[in-house]
Amino acid sequence: MATMTGPTGELSYEVSMIDVTTSVPQPDKSWRFTDVNGHEHYWQDGYPTLSHVPDGERYWDDDDGEWYQPTRLACSVCGVGVTPRTTVDTFRRMAPGLSYYTFNGEPITKERFEEIQEEWRAARG
Numbered sequence: 001m002a003t004m005t006g007p008t009g010e011l012s013y014e015v016s017m018i019d020v021t022t023s024v025p026q027p028d029k030s031w032r033f034t035d036v037n038g039h040e041h042y043w044q045d046g047y048p049t050l051s052h053v054p055d056g057e058r059y060w061d062d063d064d065g066e067w068y069q070p071t072r073l074a075c076s077v078c079g080v081g082v083t084p085r086t087t088v089d090t091f092r093r094m095a096p097g098l099s100y101y102t103f104n105g106e107p108i109t110k111e112r113f114e115e116i117q118e119e120w121r122a123a124r125g
C-alpha cells in the first residue's frame, strides 16, 4: 500500500496481487533434443522442427460438435516421434490484479484519485 498526504488529506492506493501459478504443463523453453537420426529439436515460439501427425482414430467430439483427430509431435524430417519436455511452475507467480484507492479512508475511484492528485499538484503551484 502506498500513502501520500496533501493539503486536503491522505490518499492511498493498493494493488492486489493475484496468484497466476499454473499446474498446467508449459513448454520448457530450454529444451534441446537430438532424435535418433541426428535431427535437432528445440522450442522457439512453438516447435519449428516438429509436425503434428495423426495419432489414433479420429472421433466425434460432442462438446465441440466436430470430428477430432488426435495428434502427436514428430520430427518433420524423418517422422520419428518426439515428446518435448514440459515444466510446471515450481514457485508462486503473482500478477497485478485489482487496484484499490482511498481518500481519507474512504474508497474512491481511480479517476477521483487522479483528480485529487491533480488538485494537490495545482495547489502546490
Ligand SMILES: [Zn+2]
Pocket: 035, 037, 038, 039, 075, 076, 077, 078, 079, 080
Ligand atoms: Zn528426425
